[in-house]
Every structure is written in C-alpha cells, then in structure tokens.
Amino acid sequence: xxxxxxxxxxxxxxxxxxxxxxxxxxxxxxxxxxxxxxxxxxxxxxxxxxxxxxxxxxxxxxxxxxxxxxxxxxxxxxxxxxxxxxxxxxxxxxxxxxxxxxxxxxxxxxxxxxxxxxxxxxxxxxxxxxxxxxxxxxxxxxxxxxxxxxxxxxxxxxxxxxxxxxxxxxxxxxxxxxxxxxxxxxxxxxxxxxxxxxxxxxxxxxxxxxxxxxxxxxxxxxxxxxxxxxxxxxxxxxxxxxxxxxxxxxxxxxxxxxxxxxxxxxxxxxxxxxxxxxxxxxxxxxxxxxxxxxxxxxxxxxxxxxxxxxxxxxxxxxxxxxxxxxxxxxxxxxxxxxxxxxxxxxxxxxxxxxxxxxxxxxxxxxxxxxxxxxxxxxxxxxxxxxxxxxxxxxxxxxxxxxxxxxxxxxxxxxxxxxxxxxxxxxxxxxxxxxxxxxxxxxxxxxxxxxxxxxxxxxxxxxxxxxxxxxxxxxxxxxxxxxxxxxxxxxxxxxxxxxxxxxxxxxxxxxxxxxxxxxxxxxxxxxxxxxxxxxxxxxxxxxxxxxxxxxxxxxxxxxxxxxxxxxxxxxxxxxxxxxxxxxxxxxxxxxxxxxxxxxxxxxxxxxxxxxx
RNA sequence: CAGGGUGUAGCUCAGCUUGGUAGAGCACCUGCUUUGGGAGCAGGAUGUCGCAGGUUCGAAUCCUGUCACCCUGACCA
Numbered sequence: 001x002x003x004x005x006x007x008x009x010x011x012x013x014x015x016x017x018x019x020x021x022x023x024x025x026x027x028x029x030x031x032x033x034x035x036x037x038x039x040x041x042x043x044x045x046x047x048x049x050x051x052x053x054x055x056x057x058x059x060x061x062x063x064x065x066x067x068x069x070x071x072x073x074x075x076x077x078x079x080x081x082x083x084x085x086x087x088x089x090x091x092x093x094x095x096x097x098x099x100x101x102x103x104x105x106x107x108x109x110x111x112x113x114x115x116x117x118x119x120x121x122x123x124x125x126x127x128x129x130x131x132x133x134x135x136x137x138x139x140x141x142x143x144x145x146x147x148x149x150x151x152x153x154x155x156x157x158x159x160x161x162x163x164x165x166x167x168x169x170x171x172x173x174x175x176x177x178x179x180x181x182x183x184x185x186x187x188x189x190x191x192x193x194x195x196x197x198x199x200x201x202x203x204x205x206x207x208x209x210x211x212x213x214x215x216x217x218x219x220x221x222x223x224x225x226x227x228x229x230x231x232x233x234x235x236x237x238x239x240x241x242x243x244x245x246x247x248x249x250x251x252x253x254x255x256x257x258x259x260x261x262x263x264x265x266x267x268x269x270x271x272x273x274x275x276x277x278x279x280x281x282x283x284x285x286x287x288x289x290x291x292x293x294x295x296x297x298x299x300x301x302x303x304x305x306x307x308x309x310x311x312x313x314x315x316x317x318x319x320x321x322x323x324x325x326x327x328x329x330x331x332x333x334x335x336x337x338x339x340x341x342x343x344x345x346x347x348x349x350x351x352x353x354x355x356x357x358x359x360x361x362x363x364x365x366x367x368x369x370x371x372x373x374x375x376x377x378x379x380x381x382x383x384x385x386x387x388x389x390x391x392x393x394x395x396x397x398x399x400x401x402x403x404x405x406x407x408x409x410x411x412x413x414x415x416x417x418x419x420x421x422x423x424x425x426x427x428x429x430x431x432x433x434x435x436x437x438x439x440x441x442x443x444x445x446x447x448x449x450x451x452x453x454x455x456x457x458x459x460x461x462x463x464x465x466x467x468x469x470x471x472x473x474x475x476x477x478x479x480x481x482x483x484x485x486x487x488x489x490x491x492x493x494x495x496x497x498x499x500x501x502x503x504x505x506x507x508x509x510x511x512x513x514x515x516x517x518x519x520x521x522x523x524x525x526x527x528x529x530x531x532x533x534x535x536x537x538x539x540x541x542x543x544x545x546x547x548x549x550x551x552x553x554x555x556x557x558x559x560x561x562x563x564x565x566x567x568x569x570x571x572x573x574x575x576x577x578x579x580x581x582x583x584x585x586x587x588x589x590x591x592x593x594x595x596x597x598x599x600x601x602x603x604x605x606x607x608x609x610x611x
Numbered sequence: 612c613a614g615g616g617u618g619u620a621g622c623u624c625a626g627c628u629u630g631g632u633a634g635a636g637c638a639c640c641u642g643c644u645u646u647g648g649g650a651g652c653a654g655g656a657u658g659u660c661g662c663a664g665g666u667u668c669g670a671a672u673c674c675u676g677u678c679a680c681c682c683u684g685a686c687c688a
Contacts, residue, residue, distance in 0.1 A: 037637065037649065038623050042681045062680065117687075134688065168612075168686055176687085184688085225688090237688085246687090451688045483688050519647065553647045561648090572647060582647090 023538030026512070028547045031069050034058075035559050045244045047494035048173025050503050054563045056511075063170025063178035067487075070563060073511035073543070074490050075181060078216060079160050081508065082183050082484060085212045089204040091156035091185055096138050098162060102128035104137045108462040119164045119178075131164035136455070136481060139186050140463045143477070147188075150469045153477070154196045158185035160486060172244060174491035175447060185482040190469060192456065198478045202234065202454055205482045209238055209450045216489060217506025218449070218496055223249050224259040225451065226338055234454040239446030242495040249444045250427045255435035259427075262338060264441065266423050267432030271381075273416045275389030279405030287400040292331045299393045299404050306331030307385055307394040307406070309366040311356050312340060314378075315347035322359070324351060324377040328368050330384045331393075333425040343380045343422035365395035367406060372415050379419055386421045447492045448485070455479040503564030504587050507611035512545040513537075514604055515565040517557070519572030521550045526571045529597075533569065533581070536601045542608065561586070566611055567604050568592065585611075 033055040040059075043049045051057045056071035067075060083093065102120060105111040111118065111130070119131040132138065139157065147153070163182045170178050187201040194200075206222065213220045218240050225237040237260055239249050250264040251257065259265070286295055296302050312325040325348050327340045341348050353363050361370055371379045392406040408416055433439040457476040460466065466474040490509065497504045507513060514537055518526045527548070534544040545565060547556050553572075560568055570582035575594045583603055584592030595603050 034621090036622060041617080041623070044682075059680090163688095165687080169682095169684090171682080182688085235688090448688080453688075481688080485688085517647095552645080552650065554649045557648045559649085570647080574647070 023542045023544060025534045025538050025544045028545060028549050033070055035562055043173065045172040045175065046498050047491040050494055050498055051173060054503055057174065063167055065174060065177065070511040074509050075486060077509045078486055078489055081212055081215050085208040086158050086185065089208050091158045093159060094157055095159050095161060096135050098132055099129050100132050100138050102130050104141060105130060108137055108459060117165050119166050133163055133165045135184055136459050140459050140465050143188060144465045148467055150190045150467050154187060154189045154201060156185060156187040156201060158183060174487050180488065181486040183484040183486055187480040189478040190475060192478050198454055198480050202452065202480050205452050206236065209452065213238055213449060216493060216509050218492060221249060221258045224263050226260060226262040233456055236452050237448050238450035240449050240492040240496060241444055242447050242492065243445055244495055245445040245447040247446050247448050249446045250441040251444055252433035252435055252439050252441055254439035255433060257433060257435040261426050262336065264427035265434035266427050267434045269383035269432060271383035271386035271421055273386060273388035273408045277407035277410040279391040281403055281405045281411060283396050284402050284404065285400060286402045295402060296331060296393065299402060301393050303331035305393055307368060307392045309368055309395065310335045311351040311361055311363060311366055312348040313351040315349055322355060324374055326371050326377060326379040327424055328385045329382040329425045333382065333384065336424060336426045339424045340380060343420065343424055344378050362395065362397050362399050365397060365399055365401060367394040367397050369411055370397050372412060380424050381419050381421050382423065382425045383421055447495060449489045449492050450484045452482045453480060455481055502562035505564045505566055507566045507608045510566050512565050513542040513608050514567045514569060515545045515547060515560055516569045516571065517547045517560060519553060519570065521548045530571055537604060540601065540605050542604060567607055
C-alpha cells in the first residue's frame with residue numbers, strides 16, 4: 001500500500017487556482033492516536049473522559065489542553081462550517097493579535113471588568129500586556145483608523161483564534177478552559193434599525209448560528225440572556241442540552257419561552273401586605289450558624305419561612321453618598337442583581353460590608369425593619385416575600401440574633417406604604433411562566449456554545465469611534481458582537497453524542513468519515529483492497545482512517561468504538577469470502593452486514609449524507 | 612476566594628497508621644504461539660515516591676513549608 005499520510009491532489013499538480021478538496025486517507029500507524037483503556041483519574045465529565053481516552057486531547061495545565069491530530073481535524077471541520085455560514089451572511093474573516101496593550105482595555109474600563117480573569121504580562125520595557133479575552137477594543141481601534149464614512153457600513157468581520165481567560169476554576173475538560181478556541185465576530189452599523197442596521201445583522205447572525213449548530217448535529221435552544229461584562233442591550237445564548245452543562249435554562253413548554261437563569265422572568269404572583277399578626281415577635285440567639293438552613297432549623301422553621309434581606313448600594317457618581325437598596329426575598333430564593341437594578345432604575349452593587357456595618361446595618365442579620373432606620377434608602381420586596389399573612393423568621397438587626405413572628409404590617413408599620421414589590425429573584429422550576437398563564441417554567445441544564453449581543457454604541461462611545469453620516473455630522477457607530485466557543489462546541493458534540501463504549505460523532509464534525517479495519521494488517525490482499533476502497537471514498541470526498549495496526553481484533557474494535565468514526569468497514573476473511581466487506585454504522589448496535597465491493601462506496605456516502 | 616481531596620512507573624493504583632532504601636495490573640520492548648470484540652507463555656526495560664527543608668544511624672512513610680492538580684460552591688461572552 002502506497003498510501004501516504006499527507007494526501008493532497010491525487011490528479012496532478014495543484015495550481016494557484018486549484019484548491020479542489022478530496023478526502024484525506026491516513027494510516028493509524030502513521031498518525032498519533034494514543035487511546036487509553038482507563039480514564040484519567042481527574043476526568044468526570046463524559047466529554048472529558050472520552051476525548052482523553054480516545055486520544056483527542058491531553059492536559060498541559062489547569063484549563064490548558066493539547067489538541068492532538070484527531071481533535072484538530074474535528075476542530076477544523078467545525079471551523080469550516082463556521083466559515084461557510086459566516087461567508088453566507090457576508091462576514092469577512094481576518095485575524096487579530098492574541099496580545100494587546102492593557103492601556104487599550106483601560107479605555108473601556110474592561111481591565112477592571114475582567115479583573116483577575118485577565119492574563120497579563122509585562123514586556124521588556126515594563127509595559128503591561130494582556131492576552132486577549134475577546135477583541136472588542138482591538139477591532140474598534142483598528143476600525144477607527146480604517147473607516148470614516150457611513151458609506152463603508154454596514155460591515156461584519158470575524159476571526160477564529162485562541163482566547164485567554166484566567167478562569168477562577170477551569171473544569172470539565174474543554175468545557176471550561178483558560179485557553180480556548182473561539183470565533184468572534186463584530187458588526188458595524190450607522191443605525192440600530194432599518195436597512196443595514198444592527199437589528200438586521202443580529203438576525204442574520206442568529207440564523208447563521210442556528211445553521212452552524214444544526215450542522216454540527218447539536219440539539220440546542222437559543223435563550224434570552226444577560227449581557228454580562230460585554231455589555232449592550234439584547235443578547236441570546238445558544239445552549240446545547242446536556243446534563244453536564246454548567247448553565248441553567250428556564251423554558252416554558254407552552255409558549256416556547258426560554259431564558260438563562262439570570263434573565264428569566266417570572267409570571268404574575270399574588271402578594272399582599274394585608275393580614276393580621278398571628279405570633280409575638282420573639283428574639284433568638286443564633287451565633288455561628290453559617291447557612292440559612294441551619295438558622296431556620298434552629299428557629300423551628302425552614303428556609304421558605306424566612307426573609308432574606310440583601311443590602312445593595314446604588315452606584316452613584318459621588319461614591320461618598322451611599323444610598324442603600326434593601327432587597328428582600330424568601331430565604332430559599334436567590335436575589336437577582338440584574339432584576340434589582342431594573343426594579344430601582346439605577347446600577348446597584350453589593351454594599352461594602354464595613355461601611356454598611358458602620359451605618360448600623362448588621363450584615364448577615366438584617367431584616368426589612370432596618371429600612372425604617374435608614375434615610376434615603378429604597379426597599380424592594382419579591383412577591384413571594386411580600387406576604388402579610390405570614391409570621392416570618394428573619395434577622396434581628398443585631399449581630400448573632402434572629403427573630404421569629406416578624407410581621408410586615410405590625411413590625412414595619414406605616415413603612416409598608418413605601419414598599420416596592422417587584423420580581424427580583426432568580427426563576428426556579430415550577431415558577432409561573434411569564435408568557436403563558438397557567439403554565440410553569442422547567443429547568444434544563446445547558447452548555448453555552450454561542451452568545452450574540454447587540455452592543456449599541458457602548459464601545460464606540462468609550463473609544464470615540466465615529467463616522468460621518470449623510471447629514472455630515474459625526475455619529476457613533478452601532479455595533480454587535482457574536483461569539484462561538486469552537487473548542488467547547490467540539491466537547492458539546494461529545495456530551496450530546498456518546499454511549500458506554502465511546503464517542504458517536506455526528507458525521508459533519510467527525511475527524512474521519514470512514515474507518516477501515518484490517519483484520520490482518522500484514523495480509524497483502526487486505527492491504528490492497530483497503531487502499532482501493534480508501535481511494536474511491538476519498539474521491540467522493542470522504543476522509544478515511546485505516547487501522548493498519550498489527551493488533552488483535554479486540555483492541556481494534558474497542559478503539560473504533562472509542563474514537564467514534566461514523567462508518568466502519570471491516571476487512572476480514574469472513575466478509576471477503578462472502579464477496580464484500582463488513583459495513584457498520586457507529587450509532588447502530590449489533591453486528592454489521594456484509595456489503596458487496598461494487599456497492600459499498602455508495603452505501604458509505606449515502607449513510608454519511610443522511611447522518 | 613471558601614470548603615474538601617489527591618500527588619508513588621506512560622496510565623489506574625497499593626505501600627504510609629507502626630521509618631529499614633520500590634510494588635501490582637494495564638501499557639511498553641524481545642522471542643514463540645495466537646488472530647472477528649481489550650489473547651497466552653517466557654524473558655526484559657521503566658521511578659529525583661511533586662518540590663524544599665527538618666527529625667533520624669536510616670524517610671515514600673514522621674514534622675514544617677511550598678508547588679501542582681481535581682471536586683463543591685462563589686465567579687464567569
């Protein structure tokens with residue numbers, strides 16, 4: 001067999017206009033596929049276990065992985081799909097540096113926004129350099145110098161590149177890395193609405209993302225999301241359904257509404273401060289009880305019987321004038337900072353603990369009663385906490401003490417009139433749907449593989465990126481940005497598609513389409529047939545891996561299942577005597593079937609096309 | 612960052628309590644046999660016991676420090 005590892009144009013010299021693609025043919029013994037029988041001790045997630053065991057990746061440091069030949073082939077296929085779909089919506093590919101001056105990030109304040117997540121270093125002159133976590137600043141910097149007129153808009157640019165984020169806790173193999181491959185795109189517009197506007201481009205990217213993840217064989221949902229440190233208005237996350245996913249998505253089966261847990265709205269809930277006090281207010285000594293569950297138990301109730309008061313402060317231009325915002329939720333609920341922000345109509349952050357204590361707030365033991373003693377403060381109450389008929393357990397506004405029998409009307413008095421009631425907590429399974437009366441939200445776990453944002457002029461304002469509009473006046477450029485975690489997408493494919501024997505690759509992202517197993521690697525006849533089959537498959541565009549190792553059948557079949565190539569052809573005496581080869585799809589269980597030589601190529605191709 | 616855990620051969624791990632100078636299985640190399648779902652026999656090679664100090668006649672083992680990695684949470688395009 002003369003098959004070489006480096007297969008290119010089989011028909012002749014490749015000229016400058018010839019980039020004809022035909023399939024690759026690689027020999028197992030001439031590439032590197034270090035499969036292992038046992039999983040590394042520290043791998044717990046399926047994609048991590050199988051990508052390591054199947055010889056796709058190896059870990060170099062926490063959240064830093066080598067991509068071995070198989071992984072790189074899959075990644076390139078994902079990248080190719082990404083390129084084709086970006087090409088389709090008219091986005092142009094380019095490449096930015098991986099490093100950028102920290103001073104650039106200071107212009108938008110994102111050096112602080114990213115904080116310790118930013119990898120930084122100093123060059124020989126002592127200049128601070130960051131390894132880019134994303135590229136809004138460099139692209140705006142470049143565009144500022146490159147375009148000056150509205151006539152050059154709209155424009156969409158993208159790149160596929162390694163990104164760096166010093167995650168506090170990398171985990172789950174490729175799902176959460178400190179160095180990872182990302183596709184990031186940026187669009188530029190004169191306006192948000194109308195022809196050539198951001199809204200149009202956003203929809204195009206939304207559609208492109210839908211096609212990309214569909215082509216990758218993923219089951220996913222596009223959910224409404226918070227924009228996080230990237231900023232901006234509208235935002236959607238593309239979430240692959242997977243148990244190992246870190247993100248929680250709330251969905252309403254009746255309306256199709258789907259949103260990230262940080263963003264999900266909750267439907268109407270009944271609330272009222274009316275109702276008589278049923279119990280006496282009683283103080284309890286509760287020292288050294290970390291966790292609301294412990295306190296609740298001590299007080300003879302549960303977390304749902306308690307009120308939790310979180311102290312925020314408004315983000316003001318004059319930081320010396322602290323204005324507190326008390327957010328009250330039921331003890332078993334979590335306050336959602338974004339919803340608090342929306343409810344009070346200004347930016348908020350958790351109050352500085354030392355300052356709050358100096359102002360008389362017993363952090364950790366605050367009750368809604370504290371509101372009566374504060375001047376200029378705001379209080380927002382979640383509907384589930386705004387129940388006047390309940391005798392609540394809550395803090396005693398005194399260190400190491402709680403109270404039971406607390407009552408809104410009796411214990412906050414006339415202040416009840418000044419209470420604001422709003423949805424300020426994270427949604428949970430079973431909450432009423434915001435879009436369909438009578439329906440409840442359900443929780444799904446997901447892996448975020450894509451995220452798109454309408455940035456508006458956040459970055460162009462900060463960096464003074466303007467173009468001249470038709471009215472001859474300078475106008476800040478409206479932007480969108482669009483990211484796909486390429487390496488994470490590969491891992492998501494494995495999370496979605498595997499069985500107890502290994503990976504089951506969707507054909508579009510499989511490192512090879514067909515694996516040919518030689519039962520007797522030394523047998524000249526088998527080698528010749530394998531070579532001929534591979535050649536024909538390659539001419540039809542299929543990538544072929546030939547397992548030519550001089551191994552016994554057992555390990556070869558086990559490895560074939562492990563690395564998960566969609567189509568398997570086995571060349572052995574059994575099938576050869578019957579006048580063909582054994583054909584089996586990875587996703588099918590049981591034995592394969594013998595298919596005659598003259599029809600097996602068509603069979604392979606059609607199986608791949610319908611996969 | 613808080614809490615928990617682990618570092619011994621390429622991989623998975625035992626040995627540590629009670630100190631005496633390094634082990635198993637798999638993988639690897641050689642030979643023979645074997646060849647349709649992780650073969651058998653025989654022989655062989657493989658270690659700075661994470662690192663640095665300390666105690667001791669003697670440390671993988673005890674003590675101190677330190678580094679790395681994993682898990683839960685916090686955090687997070």
